[in-house]
Amino acid sequence: MMTEKFPSRLLENAVNEFSKLPGIGRKTALRLVLHLLKQETNDVEIFGNSIIQARTEIKHCKVCHNISDHDVCNICSQPDRSGEIICVVETIRDVMAIENTRQFIGLYHVLGGIISPMDGIGPSDLEINSLVERVKEGTVSEVILALSTTMEGDTTNFYIYKKLKDYNIKISTLARGVSVGDELEYADELTLGRSIKNRLDFESSLSQ
Amino acid sequence: MMTEKFPSRLLENAVNEFSKLPGIGRKTALRLVLHLLKQETNDVEIFGNSIIQARTEIKHCKVCHNISDHDVCNICSQPDRSGEIICVVETIRDVMAIENTRQFIGLYHVLGGIISPMDGIGPSDLEINSLVERVKEGTVSEVILALSTTMEGDTTNFYIYKKLKDYNIKISTLARGVSVGDELEYADELTLGRSIKNRLDFESSLSQ
Numbered sequence: 001m002m003t004e005k006f007p008s009r010l011l012e013n014a015v016n017e018f019s020k021l022p023g024i025g026r027k028t029a030l031r032l033v034l035h036l037l038k039q040e041t042n043d044v045e046i047f048g049n050s051i052i053q054a055r056t057e058i059k060h061c062k063v064c065h066n067i068s069d070h071d072v073c074n075i076c077s078q079p080d081r082s083g084e085i086i087c088v089v090e091t092i093r094d095v096m097a098i099e100n101t102r103q104f105i106g107l108y109h110v111l112g113g114i115i116s117p118m119d120g121i122g123p124s125d126l127e128i129n130s131l132v133e134r135v136k137e138g139t140v141s142e143v144i145l146a147l148s149t150t151m152e153g154d155t156t157n158f159y160i161y162k163k164l165k166d167y168n169i170k171i172s173t174l175a176r177g178v179s180v181g182d183e184l185e186y187a188d189e190l191t192l193g194r195s196i197k198n199r200l201d202f203e204s205s206l207s208q
Numbered sequence: 209m210m211t212e213k214f215p216s217r218l219l220e221n222a223v224n225e226f227s228k229l230p231g232i233g234r235k236t237a238l239r240l241v242l243h244l245l246k247q248e249t250n251d252v253e254i255f256g257n258s259i260i261q262a263r264t265e266i267k268h269c270k271v272c273h274n275i276s277d278h279d280v281c282n283i284c285s286q287p288d289r290s291g292e293i294i295c296v297v298e299t300i301r302d303v304m305a306i307e308n309t310r311q312f313i314g315l316y317h318v319l320g321g322i323i324s325p326m327d328g329i330g331p332s333d334l335e336i337n338s339l340v341e342r343v344k345e346g347t348v349s350e351v352i353l354a355l356s357t358t359m360e361g362d363t364t365n366f367y368i369y370k371k372l373k374d375y376n377i378k379i380s381t382l383a384r385g386v387s388v389g390d391e392l393e394y395a396d397e398l399t400l401g402r403s404i405k406n407r408l409d410f411e412s413s414l415s416q
Contacts, residue, residue, distance in 0.1 A: 006304070023236070035230055037266060051241070057218055074215060
């Protein structure tokens with residue numbers, strides 16, 4: 001496909017842009033662009049602008065670092081949610097997955113990833129210090145570590161545990177109903193809901 | 209996923225737009241949007257605008273109906289290509305696939321699909337009359353029918369054959385090196401190149 005000749009430079013540009021997306025090859029990119037060429041101009045403008053607007057206007061919640069339209073996100077600003085429990089997750093996809101279970105009424109803290117030396121991601125690249133700051137404020141009574149059950153997730157769990165263990169709070173982790181080695185966001189709602197209900201004390205989970 | 213709650217309306221809009229694309233589910237759409245949120249603003253603007261520009265500015269060649277940046281496409285306007293042979297294809301992806309074989313020096317005619325009553329596509333929805341008009345002009349000596357080797361392709365071949373058989377031209381079809389039942393664009397270049405070189409007379413291909 002390297003030598004492919006496009007009948008139009010504009011088509012080629014759009015295909016090149018689409019094929020920069022993860023998991024989108026050049027044949028798929030071409031199919032998507034040709035699909036869009038058949039849609040109403042107005043609909044394609046809405047599509048293109050929705051992406052640009054998302055990139056330029058979406059903020060990160062200054063409390064939990066979740067994605068948000070405002071300075072403080074919808075979850076952090078809900079008065080009926082308990083600020084005593086903070087659930088620590090990797091990404092906003094995990095927030096959405098846990099919210100879908102309707103089993104959790106506390107707040108979140110989005111790390112923005114997990115410690116992964118192979119990918120060059122260390123503790124300072126993640127929102128760990130801001131988590132410690134939230135705990136220091138004194139209203140938090142429990143931190144739930146809800147990271148992927150992988151080696152990187154375990155490393156990150158343990159790093160955060162060491163940072164927080166001297167504060168007078170409970171540190172828990174998800175019940176291992178989530179199969180080991182699985183990514184959190186692909187767990188079914190029932191399993192994920194149960195594992196957040198039956199969360200374990202972090203120290204006792206280490207001996208299992 | 210129906211009840212999923214997005215942390216941001218802007219995020220939700222962009223995900224909704226992406227998941228309208230064929231073959232893109234909501235989880236994939238979310239992954240793509242979150243990927244774009246991590247890119248430079250400028251790059252995302254280029255991405256969004258390349259799509260809008262493609263939709264608003266791309267034309268169709270008024271001769272062959274291929275996609276084009278100009279009124280007449282790059283292929284039709286090349287002086288060294290033979291206007292005596294017209295290769296009839298379904299889509300511009302087929303033009304690109306045949307161009308990649310470098311085995312064909314004639315012109316194309318893009319039908320815009322094939323006759324498919326199941327999808328509500330009849331002969332009048334396709335660029336068949338404009339093909340007949342091109343043949344009527346008298347410079348064409350051969351029409352190659354290069355449609356998918358499916359039932360719909362065979363139906364369309366036969367419909368076009370009936371429309372053109374009274375003109376003094378040769379009507380040929382691709383050598384059946386392309387496996388029956390396969391879509392043209394997924395054939396490898398060698399097979400596709402050979403099948404256009406060893407194209408068969410349409411009438412004799414009927415008896416095989």
